[in-house]
Amino acid sequence: MQIADYLSKKKIPIPSDYNKKKRGTKSLTYGLWQQSTVRFILSNEIYTGTVIQGKRKKVSFKSKKFIDLPEEDWIKVENMHEAIISKEDFEKVKKVIKSTKGSRVVQNDYLFKGLLRCHDCGGYIGIRSPDKNGNIYGRCQRYGRFGNFQVCSPHNFNYQVFEEQMLEVLRQVCKEYKNKKKLEEIAKQTKFKQSQEIDLKKQIDSFKQDIEKETRKLEVMYEDRLAGIISLEEYIKNANRIKEIVKGYEQSIKEFEQKLSGESNNEKEKIRLDDLVEEFLKLKKPSKEIIREFIEKIEIHSDKQVDIYFNFKPLQQVNDNLKKFICAKKKYEKKAV
Ligand SMILES: [Zn+2]
Numbered sequence: 582m583q584i585a586d587y588l589s590k591k592k593i594p595i596p597s598d599y600n601k602k603k604r605g606t607k608s609l610t611y612g613l614w615q616q617s618t619v620r621f622i623l624s625n626e627i628y629t630g631t632v633i634q635g636k637r638k639k640v641s642f643k644s645k646k647f648i649d650l651p652e653e654d655w656i657k658v659e660n661m662h663e664a665i666i667s668k669e670d671f672e673k674v675k676k677v678i679k680s681t682k683g684s685r686v687v688q689n690d691y692l693f694k695g696l697l698r699c700h701d702c703g704g705y706i707g708i709r710s711p712d713k714n715g716n717i718y719g720r721c722q723r724y725g726r727f728g729n730f731q732v733c734s735p736h737n738f739n740y741q742v743f744e745e746q747m748l749e750v751l752r753q754v755c756k757e758y759k760n761k762k763k764l765e766e767i768a769k770q771t772k773f774k775q776s777q778e779i780d781l782k783k784q785i786d787s788f789k790q791d792i793e794k795e796t797r798k799l800e801v802m803y804e805d806r807l808a809g810i811i812s813l814e815e816y817i818k819n820a821n822r823i824k825e826i827v828k829g830y831e832q833s834i835k836e837f838e839q840k841l842s843g844e845s846n847n848e849k850e851k852i853r854l855d856d857l858v859e860e861f862l863k864l865k866k867p868s869k870e871i872i873r874e875f876i877e878k879i880e881i882h883s884d885k886q887v888d889i890y891f892n893f894k895p896l897q898q899v900n901d902n903l904k905k906f907i908c909a910k911k912k913y914e915k916k917a918v
Contacts, residue, residue, distance in 0.1 A: 585614035589730060596622075613727050624678060626657070629671045630664035633657050691717075692744055692869055693879065699723065700880040700888065702733040708740050717741055719881070734883050743887075748867065750889070750906050751875065755858045757899045762855075778844060785837050788830045795823050795830075854893045 588595075589612075598612050626633055635656045637647040697706035697719060704723040711717050717740040724733040799820060806816040857874055861867055875896065880888040887906045891897040 582616050584619045585616050586729070588614045588619075611727065611730070611732055613730055613732070615726070620678065623674050626671065628664065628666040629659075629668050630662055631657055631659045632661040690869070691740065692867070692872060693747060694869075696873070696876055696879050698878050698880050699733060699736055700882045700886075701736070704733070706736060706881055719743065721881075736881050736883055736885075738881065738885055746906065747879070747887075750900075750903070751867075751872075752862065753903060754891075754896055754900050755862050757903070758854075758858055758896060759862070761899065774844065778841065781837050781841050781844075785834055785841075788834045788837075792827050792830045795827050799823050850893070851895075854895065 593614070595612055595614055596618060622628065633655050635650060635654065637649050640646040640648055691708050694708055695705075697708075698704070699706055699721040702721060702723050704721060706719045707722040707725060709718050709720065719736070719738050719740045721733050721736040724735050727733075728735070802811065802816060802819055802823075805811045806813065811819075857871065861871055861875070864871070875891060875893070877890040877892050879890070882888070885907050889900055889906070891900060
């Protein structure tokens with residue numbers, strides 16, 4: 582990280598910006614260096630003048646997929662070009678990297694991890710390890726990494742308090758959804774929908790009958806033509822007209838059928854949502870999986886306002902009608918077990 586920041590301060594262009602300069606695209610890290618880039622460069626033997634080939638190979642002649650090969654199978658050719666880093670330095674760095682690998686503590690698996698986004702920069706909200714008082718804080722990751730370079734702002738909040746409040750909001754939304762569903766108004770709406778469905782089916786049937794009628798007309802006309810009752814010109818003119826009419830009916834049938842299948846898809850999604858809501862309200866401690874079914878993402882504003890984006894429209898509507906949810910600024914209180 583120190584090396585990365587040193588390079589950022591010196592305004593050394595990052596590799597992706599350097600490469601893309603010709604194309605004029607902007608990098609996601611505001612042109613600032615990331616640890617991963619430094620690590621990649623430090624562990625790439627090409628800077629010592631060695632060229633490595635055969636790290637990966639195609640699965641088969643036909644396939645486009647590649648598989649990684651073990652290091653002993655790589656083809657290494659030394660002194661292919663002038664070295665920027667000496668072999669000794671490279672080996673020393675390799676040892677340092679190896680010794681720091683895995684020393685970082687694995688983060689806990691938090692319920693809302695991966696769903697939290699910074700409203701202002703669009704980056705992830707990181708959840709940090711507990712501090713000495715057992716408090717866990719969420720913070721904009723881009724600020725955490727690049728705050729020294731005036732990127733974004735902290736968006737700091739107490740994660741434990743947030744999680745409790747968030748679950749409460751979800752419960753409220755689910756309960757409200759269930760209550761709303763019970764209301765007669767919605768019952769009427771579904772009745773209305775059912776009658777709409779019947780209407781659509783009736784319409785489709787009548788279009789089909791119309792097509793039959795027109796086709797019969799065409800047959801009669803053909804016989805008239807054979808019997809010499811009408812001229813060839815007349816026949817062609819009328820036949821074309823009838824074909825156009827039939828085409829119009831067919832188009833309408835297609836549209837109506839699409840409408841019908843759309844309605845039944847909505848119905849299926851509603852049933853899935855009803856099941857999810859029931860399940861969620863039964864659970865004392867919901868799983869990560871069910872929360873991911875409900876929620877697409879959660880955005881945190883710098884003033885701690887929380888925007889929840891649901892995967893289901895009806896829940897979104899219920900949520901938007903409730904009071905805006907704001908992360909409390911209070912401290913988390915440990916409960917006696
Ligand atoms: Zn941010």
